[in-house]
Amino acid sequence: MAENFHVSMIDIAQHADEIAEVQRKADTDGFATSSAASVPVLLERSRRINARCFGVSISGKLVGFCYGMKCEERDFWTQCLHRHLTCQRKDKWLSESLIVAEVHVLPPYQGRGIGGKLLSALCRESPYPRSVLTVAEGNVKAQRLYTSLGFVNLSDSFDFPGHPVRLLAMGAEHPLLGLRS
Template sequence: MIEFRGAGPAEFVERLDTVIDIYTAAMNPPVDQINGRKTIMRNHGTYPHFQCYFAELRDPSLSVPLTVGFAYGFRGTPGQWWHDVVFRALTDRLGHEAANAWLGYALELAEIHVHPDFQGKGIGRAMIRTLCAGRPERSAVLSTHDQPTAARHLYASMGFQDLLTRFVFPGGYEDYAIMGRPLPLT
């Protein structure tokens, strides 16, 4: 049985090695980027209204629950790298009013990952629903690879729409889609 357990910043940082293990299994990043990703994630834990959920397999044969996924987000605010970069790009393409409507009071879904052995079982969808439940923000926003991936399909099936496509972050080379949807999730 999979259960979702909330964790605040302190527990998230304590479990960062587990988080990185799941991230690495799911995303297969270049080895030289893992330490930088860990630093970024640790920093995310300091952002306002940070919340994390762990997906845990509870089985009588296990002495402790097995963490099979995690998702976290926080309220985006000016001064945060992702927020500022995306706000500028949205302003350039859609205008200041649209950028403010999407990012002015938004839950930024920073990371959503399920270990590959447990993907395709509805865990990612359930973590997103759990993370978004009861949030006061008016929208949820995220970035994902701009390809027909399972993750992109999941977000679209949950009502997320493309705000930007073929977006390349500064210093990057891959195309991303910036997606958003109004809250609450229905």
């Protein structure tokens, strides 16, 4: 059941330390201990084209965030993902799309609708007609959330360089389910 909380756009650079802390504490896939959890990586991503980040703070403490940016052909992520997509029209999914880079909610606040609201806000504010993300193959809770918002599988599971678990790619057209009139 969703509680009353406020989702707001936040500046990645200004909140990098808090974001990294939520990332580390909320990570269940073992990725936050790698370079993706570092503040320098967050700062670099904050400068990307149309990078946006949304957060939820409760009692002055950041408890969840979601950020994304424009999917660009030259990105390592995009190039790796292109090799693994099994869906029709790979180019459609990887051009003029929003990369949902991360969605994390601290464990005590999970299951309250925060992750869905964060992802919905990010996609609603996106200038692109679709979103693409990767999710750990074993993270069934996250996959259920994404599916409930209209995301569909775009790949079989695959190994992503530097990631400790196998991933799936998922994509959704905007607006997400639940946001359509």
